[in-house]
């Protein structure tokens with residue numbers, strides 16, 4: 001379980017980017033984090049894996065506090081947090097298998113890491129996962145020979161090789177065409193349930209958030225102003241999150257499951 005409470009992040013002396021954010025994610029739910037550019041979505045994800053240092057507050061993963069961890073304890077905690085990136089973050093000159101095995105770097109010793117001699121069970125797990133996402137036949141290809149969707153599958157498998165307790169995805173489909181984006185969203189959704197893994201996805205595409213996740217969290221100026229089911233993410237919620245900033249209305253209208261009149265939105269009105 002992920003429990004974020006009163007999370008504050010301030011860069012330098014600027015106004016805080018995250019303002020006492022609370023979020024609790026249980027079980028294998030797939031949660032979309034939406035919000036206009038600059039709302040604090042990436043900062044929130046990066047505070048969880050400590051790529052960004054929180055200013056104050058608490059982030060607990062399965063009961064263990066992540067804030068203020070240092071050195072070996074931080075490295076141990078980080079290997080339980082998988083991250084998928086918009087730009088894939090692969091090493092182009094390495095093979096798919098080598099990139100995937102990089103997900104084990106937090107577990108092997110220095111000699112194994114430098115010589116890339118991974119335990120047999122890691123290699124077997126890599127093949128199993130690569131088969132699961134349809135890239136096993138590319139194992140020995142260079143990463144830069146793959147298409148965007150294939151590269152993102154490599155990124156997903158690399159994150160899963162960490163045996164994570166949570167998967168964070170920062171705009172995982174933003175560099176992909178619409179069809180490939182949907183495939184990746186579907187994949188993340190299925191993997192979450194197959195592996196009983198909570199998945200947090202920062203996403204600009206509201207239609208995809210509504211279709212492929214079971215909960216939407218909306219940020220505006222570093223505060224959570226919506227937390228509810230996709231069916232409740234209606235025009236009022238959209239306006240509250242993006243109003244006066246940008247209005248991706250066409251995305252809402254195109255959503256196959258959009259039900260603008262159903263239910264009460266989970267909008268709160270304490271926005272900044």
Ligand SMILES: Nc1ncnc2c1ncn2[C@@H]1O[C@H](COP(=O)(O)OP(=O)(O)OP(=O)(O)O)[C@@H](O)[C@H]1O
Pocket residue numbers: 011017035036037038039040041042043044
């Ligand atoms: N390293 C940094 N130093 C200073 N300010 C930063 C830094 N990283 C982010 N910010 C600022 O924090 C705010 C939130 O940025 P963040 O990237 O978290 O937003 P976001 O919602 O993910 O936006 P986008 O959708 O454009 O990625 C922005 O105003 C941004 O300029």
